[in-house]
Amino acid sequence: MKAGAAFSLGLRSVAPILLGVAPFGLIYGVVALQSGIPPLAAMAMSSIVFAGSAQFLLAQLVGAGAPLLLSAGAVGLVNLRHALYSASVAPMLAHLPQRWKVLLAYLLTDEAYAAAIPHLLAAGSDSSKSAPAHWILFGSGIGLWASWQLATLAGVLIGTQLPPNLGLDFALPLTFIAIVVPMIQSPALLLAALAAGATAVALAALPYKVGLFVGALAGLVVGAVLSEAMRSKRK
Amino acid sequence: MNIWWLMILCGLVTFLIRYSFIAAEGHFQPPSWFRRLLPFVPIAALTALTMPELLLVQGEILLGGDNPRLWAGMVAIAVAAVWRNTLLTIGCGFLALFVLQQSG
Numbered sequence: 022m023k024a025g026a027a028f029s030l031g032l033r034s035v036a037p038i039l040l041g042v043a044p045f046g047l048i049y050g051v052v053a054l055q056s057g058i059p060p061l062a063a064m065a066m067s068s069i070v071f072a073g074s075a076q077f078l079l080a081q082l083v084g085a086g087a088p089l090l091l092s093a094g095a096v097g098l099v100n101l102r103h104a105l106y107s108a109s110v111a112p113m114l115a116h117l118p119q120r121w122k123v124l125l126a127y128l129l130t131d132e133a134y135a136a137a138i139p140h141l142l143a144a145g146s147d148s149s150k151s152a153p154a155h156w157i158l159f160g161s162g163i164g165l166w167a168s169w170q171l172a173t174l175a176g177v178l179i180g181t182q183l184p185p186n187l188g189l190d191f192a193l194p195l196t197f198i199a200i201v202v203p204m205i206q207s208p209a210l211l212l213a214a215l216a217a218g219a220t221a222v223a224l225a226a227l228p229y230k231v232g233l234f235v236g237a238l239a240g241l242v243v244g245a246v247l248s249e250a251m252r253s254k255r256k
Numbered sequence: 257m258n259i260w261w262l263m264i265l266c267g268l269v270t271f272l273i274r275y276s277f278i279a280a281e282g283h284f285q286p287p288s289w290f291r292r293l294l295p296f297v298p299i300a301a302l303t304a305l306t307m308p309e310l311l312l313v314q315g316e317i318l319l320g321g322d323n324p325r326l327w328a329g330m331v332a333i334a335v336a337a338v339w340r341n342t343l344l345t346i347g348c349g350f351l352a353l354f355v356l357q358q359s360g
Contacts, residue, residue, distance in 0.1 A: 037346050062259045069267040079266055089262055096266040100273050102301055108277035108290075109297040115281045126275035131305060138298045191325060191353055192346060194309040195332050197302045199345035202336035210299055217300040218307030225308045226315060233304045240300025241293040249292065 022144070024156045031160020035136040037199075039168045041192030042073075042132060046169050049076055050176015056084030060177050067173040071166065072130065074230065075099040098229035102237055106134040113145055113154040121155055128162025132193070135200050136161040209251060213244030324356035 022030075046067070053063035058080060070076055075096045082092040106129050114122055137158045144154050205211050217240025224232030310329040311317050319326065332349030339345070 034342075037342055040346075058259060062263065065260075066263050069263045070270055071267070072270050075266070075270065079262075083259060083262070089265065092262055093265045093269050097269045097273065100270045102304075103270070103274045104276050105297045105301050107274050109294055111277040111281035112294075114278055122278050123275065126278050127271055129274040129278075131302075135298070135302055142298075188350075188353060188357075191328070191350065194306045194325075194329060195346045195349040196342065197306045198329060198332045198349070199336050199342040201299055201302045201306070202333055202345075203340040204299055210296070213296045214299045214303040217304040221304035222308050222311050222317065225312055232308070233301075236304035236307075237297070237301040240304065241296045244296035244300065245289065245292045248295075 022153065024153055027144075027153045027156035028160040030140055031137055031157040031162070032164045033160075034140060034157075035133060035161040035164040038132045038136055038165065038193065038196045041190050041196065042165065042168055043172045044187070044189045045073055045193075046172025047176040047180055049073070049080070050173045050178075051180040051182070052077060053080040053173075054177060054180075056080040058083055063177050064174055067170055068166075070096070071127070071169065072096070072100050072103075073132075073169070078229070095229050098231055098234075101231075101234045102131075103129055105234075105237055105241075106131075109138070110134070110141065110154075110158065113141055114158075117155055125155060125158050125162065128159070128166055130162070130165055133158065133162040133165045135197055136165075139200060139204065207248070209244050209248040212247055213240040216240050216243035321356075324353055327356055328353035 049067075050063060053066065053076070054060065058066070063080075066076055066079065070079065078099055079092060079096055082095060087095075107126065110125070110129070114125060117125075137160075140157045141154050144157065201214065205214060217236045219236075220239040221232050221236030224235055226232070227235075306329075310326045311319075311323075313323055313325075321327075328349050331352040332345050335341075335348040336345040
């Protein structure tokens with residue numbers, strides 16, 4: 022696969038997610054202005070921080086006048102799960118020059134990772150090694166980035182009131198379902214998913230989305246322990 | 257407090273989290289158990305993101321007919337399992353949500 026084809030594959034794979042990202046970005050723009058953040062800063066946050074749910078939190082913290090270090094710590098907690106994505110894609114990007122690694126790390130969001138990962142795994146198992154994983158990830162990353170900038174700009178410019186809730190945000194969980202379900206191909210993967218989901222639901226009341234991170238960790242441990250147990254049983 | 261310094265700090269924190277393992281790759285030898293966790297990252301992380309969206313309504317677990325997103329999500333899971341098609345899954349999920357909201 023050539024670079025252009027891989028880039029366009031990444032772009033296309035993130036497209037369904039944009040349906041859910043657009044209203045999300047619009048609402049962020051409105052919430053940021055309501056929190057007293059100046060329009061220029063509200064807009065700049067989308068490229069400086071570039072993290073959907075963390076930007077909502079940060080807008081609220083600014084509105085509440087929270088101290089600097091506490092706010093940065095909270096944003097760090099909300100985004101902690103991105104370290105898992107970083108670990109997941111790191112082996113595929115190992116051979117790249119530094120500027121590629123920096124760029125792809127900056128673009129590494131839930132949505133871009135989710136859209137790209139089935140194709141990245143397929144590319145990784147491709148013995149010809151011809152599919153450039155970084156172009157797939159760049160395609161999904163820049164597609165999401167550009168739409169996030171446009172959606173938040175629209176929110177800042179025209180959104181003096183919250184848009185009507187059309188339920189379009191449901192596109193995000195639906196897309197994640199469409200990505201995850203076909204990947205569940207072993208009992209270990211199924212139980213990893215169930216453990217992660219159940220833990221995240223049980224801990225949903227914890228602040229700063231810590232439950233999401235702990236839930237993901239629970240899934241990793243359950244999955245790895247089970248697959249190890251099955252492997253040793255087969256011997 | 258200057259909003260710009262706050263944003264730059266938060267942007268830096270976010271970037272460093274995303275860059276962490278990508279930057280470290282090749283500079284340290286991760287233990288073997290660490291490598292065995294990685295295949296489960298996509299499924300564990302994305303399910304942890306999705307399940308609360310389906311099961312929780314304003315922080316409470318709702319399993320009844322008054323939670324259309326849960327049942328629309330179940331339809332989407334079934335469609336995804338059988339047909340493995342992204343657009344079909346999203347379409348059927350939205351259709352189910354719409355039907356359930358109209359009838360509910």
